[in-house]
């Protein structure tokens with residue numbers, strides 16, 4: 001069918017996930033004369049899709065948005081369509097080892113298909129937990145889309161200098177994030193625990209040490225649940241609380257951790273995970289088997305899914321390493 005990829009009997013690589021890492025893996029496979037099936041749910045499921053400006057992307061000194069960068073990567077993959085079948089929106093479910101490699105069952109155009117490959121590159125990414133306000137996660141989206149609320153300290157910490165910052169979260173991770181933000185010299189940091197007692201569930205002596213650090217740096221907290229947001233026109237993060245009070249900040253920062261680490265497929269394949277829940281790989285991004293501590297032949301994990309720094313240049317670099325390793329193994 002014109003415009004749609006045609007599924008071949010088998011590929012050199014099957015790539016699951018078409019965010020920044022998976023798209024780069026597809027492009028690199030094509031450049032190395034390899035074939036690949038690239039299965040992706042769609043760019044709006046990529047972590048960066050809602051990043052309005054990214055400042056660390058080489059070649060874009062004025063910054064570039066996540067969705068524009070994805071569009072550019074998708075265009076490059078589409079130009080290589082002879083070699084790379086780009087299947088989207090496609091959702092991969094089951095993955096099995098076969099005698100010759102891997103078989104990935106996926107849903108595409110309302111039907112189930114199987115993509116077979118000698119090697120498998122997992123580029124599933126991870127999903128941020130979004131604050132739920134009045135039972136909905138989308139209340140905060142307009143503020144996030146305008147970059148008034150951030151999610152990633154490595155990405156946007158530099159934009160917090162000279163700003164008052166509200167950090168959303170109640171646990172040790174949120175408190176450590178609030179303390180880490182001080183490095184960027186904000187005017188103030190305040191925690192919004194959204195109805196949870198501060199440091200609820202954090203064991204001693206960590207809880208006392210973190211409380212002392214908050215006190216030392218003058219970081220206060222508000223426990224009342226957030227009921228809604230305002231001041232978007234002023235490009236500020238205004239927060240209305242359930243107790244009727246209101247506070248206004250230059251920026252919000254959501255420090256709620258991950259909603260989904262996409263561990264089902266790597267777990268089914270016997271991968272090892274680090275204590276934070278990321279897939280452990282060697283330096284060629286070969287996934288390590290939990291049972292043996294050895295690389296699983298033909299299986300790679302790249303981008304945010306693997307233990308690394310959750311940044312786009314790293315997603316690209318890990319994709320390159322994995323595909324070059326798979327190609328060299330094939331030779």
Ligand SMILES: Cc1cc2nc3c(=O)[nH]c(=O)nc-3n(C[C@H](O)[C@H](O)[C@H](O)COP(=O)(O)OP(=O)(O)OC[C@H]3O[C@@H](n4cnc5c(N)ncnc54)[C@H](O)[C@@H]3O)c2cc1C
Pocket residue numbers: 016017018019020021022039040041042043044045046047048049050051053054055056066090091092093123124125126128150151152155156262302303304305309310311312313315
């Ligand atoms: C608000 C925000 C701002 C950011 N800003 C920056 C920045 O300025 N600079 C920077 O370097 N990084 C930034 N990041 C981090 C960056 O977005 C991630 O490091 C990057 O997206 C990781 O790429 P990835 O390919 O590993 O995962 P993703 O880009 O998240 O892509 C994963 C893909 O997997 C697909 N997928 C998942 N499950 C399945 C399945 N079962 N079947 C098929 N497809 C599936 C999804 O559709 C998605 O397209 C930011 C992140 C956020 C949230």
